[in-house]
Amino acid sequence: MKGRTIILGHLGEVEAAALMVDGKLDDLLVDSDAPNPGTIYRAIADRPVKGQGGMFLKTPDGSAFLRQIKGLAPGQAILVQVSGFAEPGKAIPVAAKILFKSRYAIVTPDAPGLNISRSIKAESERDRLLEIAHDVAGEAGHGLILRSSCAGADAEEISEDITAMLALADTVMQDDATDMDVLVEGDGPHLLAWRDWTDPAEVITDDDGFDTHGVLDALEAARGIQVGLGGAASMFVEPTRALVAVDVNTGNDASLAAGIKANMACARALPRALRVRGLGGQITLDLAPMPKKDRRAFETALRQAFRGDDVETTLVGWTPLGHFELQRKRARVVVAEVLS
Template structure:
């Protein structure tokens, strides 16, 4: 099946959204009823500093949170923070004090005043149109605004409504003068996130049973396996441990001199999608197929290009003395194995 299809459905009682591209599962969002959603905003209470880690533990309505900030904070002080990712079992919720109010077209940035248009929009008349919309909608507001790339060609009234909705939410959160620990705004669920972030033209399926009808459930069965097939008969095994995610690349039945570089290049192209669908982050170590050192640079170039289009922040760290390649990836989603357990 060619084209893009967005399916909004449920896995049991849990809300979920899937993006199919040319008949293959390209992205998956699953709600986490037992964990706070990314984007949730708390009024938390500073608890105790951890100077060795350069941060502060906070008390939040959903348990202990960790903020990488100490300066200006004292135990017992209330502070507004936003959830940035998912915590491993037994660890604190990662949060930031730099709040963002994000929707499909607009991002309100309270700590960064000014009106900004996505650099992906290069057409000057279109940038002028969007800047005019931004000036009218913000109307002297003290917060900053970023208009996202999907604003290009979008209806001006829809953009204005989006800006105003985020402005109202930001004002409601930031003007609350209470000092009690509280959840001030819930993060977006999978269906809203799909509308917000999957902005390219697509068929939308909302009927119950859409996952089964469009092959999402079959794809999920494959994701529960450690082995992920690669082109040319190669494969990679993706095995999360408590400390890191190990990825082992195998050449399969190919015994040619170029088998190693071909398998590794296939891994580079497939890895962002494989990690994204499985919800894996943290430290990632690639045990690549044997290849000459002269082929390392092309591999890194391919890996960098593949992650450039991935939404989850990933740092390409480099080679270890043993010849492994390391990455550090933000824990932006809960591991699929935990969500479907």
Template sequence: MKGRSIILDHLGDREAAALMVDGRLEDLLIDADAPRPGTVYRAIADRPVKGQGGMFLKTPDGSAFLRQIKGLAPGQAILVQVTGYAEPGKALPVTQKLLFKSRYAIVTPDAPGLNISRAIKDEAERDRLLEIAHDVLAEAKTGLILRSSCAGANAEEIADDIAQMAELAARVAADDSAGMETLAEGDGPHVLAWRDWVAPAEVITDPGGFEDHGVLDALDAVRAAQVGLGGGASLYVEPTRALVAVDVNTGSDASLAAGIKANMACARALPRALRLRGLGGQIVLDLAPMPKKDRRAFETALRQSFRADDVETALVGWTPLGHYELQRKRARLPIEEVLI
């Protein structure tokens, strides 16, 4: 099926959303039992961790870990937001820098100022968006970021979005209770799909949409380790307790350029492979053999690929053994944990 389709459905009793582009699965969101990123708590400071500059907190959903705790004392109530998923057996990662994010706007209570996405370059459009923001926020002290999805969008929809996020931020900030409490839930897959997949697409909400539109078949392929790269080359994505290992193979190609071709194909395919599998943390690439002079071209291709990916990923660099390392935010749970 040609074009972009967003399919909203369920996998068992879990809410899920899939993005299909020209019949290929490009992104997949599945709800989990763990607290969702974006959830806001009133937490209670518990105990500091010497040597790490952090503190464990008590939340309604268990222990959380906060870095940069200057001035925070045990027993103190504090507003924090979940930033990602915890590794098994570890505390939830949280931050004091709250963000209230929607389709068009991100309200930043602790970072005053009005910013517009640099992707919007037209000065007339930027002026239009500034007028909308000033009309809605008036003298409010909160910060605001207008996302790239605002370009050409209906002024009333943008204004409503800003107002809703600003009202939520104000309600959370005004809470002065002392006990542990969940003040705002993170967004589920269907809301995230509306919020982040903003390019024009057909939206399908009929029950059984995953089966009717090939998502279940694509899901079977995602659960396998192997990803075809074309020309007989492939990569294998295999998570371990410590890291995610990615092995690149040239297959039957015995030409002198086989290694660089396979590695460049890996650079293009890797963000999607990690995104669909929900993998993050330390990632080590065992690349196909290639001359050192080709490393810069590979790094450039890898950087361009991850620039279009919405999960924060740091390209760390080469190891003495010739492996390439990345560090990726745990923004999702591994698909094998969600679909047990």
């Protein structure tokens, strides 16, 4: 099946959204009991962590951890936003930099100015969007970023989106209460799909949509650790408590180019494999044997593959043992934990 299809539904009692591209599961959003990224708290500073430059905070959903604190004293109220999902048994990761993100606009209270996504190249379109932004937010005290989804979008829809985000930002940032509270709930899977999957796609909301469009079969395969890379090659994606280990194998291919072919295929397939499993944190690649002269080509392919991925991922580099390391934001719930 060619094209893009967004399926909104539930896996059991859990809200979920799936993106199928050319018949393959390309992305999956699943709800959980944990606070969603984007949730905004009025938190209470609890205790600093010496040597780490951070502080534990009290929130209605439990303990949170804020890095890079300065001038924050225990007992003080502070606005923070959930930045990702916590590892099991650890505090909720939060940030003091608050963003208000929607389909067309991102409002940035701490970074004034009007900006347009660099992916929008046409000068005429950039001029149109700047005019809309100045009309709606020219006198606002917050910064504004117009996202790539604004390209070709209806001016009234963009204006309404900006207005709603500015109003929400005003309400939250003017808050002066001192007791801990949840001020904004983070978006769930269906809202996230509307917000972030903006390329043209067929949208399915049927009760049996996950079954009839192959999501359940694809999800069953994604719950396994083996990912085919074409031919005899494959990679095994195995999460542990410490890190995600990725082992690349050439199978029964004994040709001289088997290693580099398998590794290049791994580079192309890895972002999707991590997305659909909801995996993040420290990731270590145990690649198939290849000459050191081919490392740069592999890095280029890996960087290009992650460029189209919306989860922040840092390519750290090579270890003395020849492994390649990445650091990926825990922006998704681990699917195996929710659907086990």
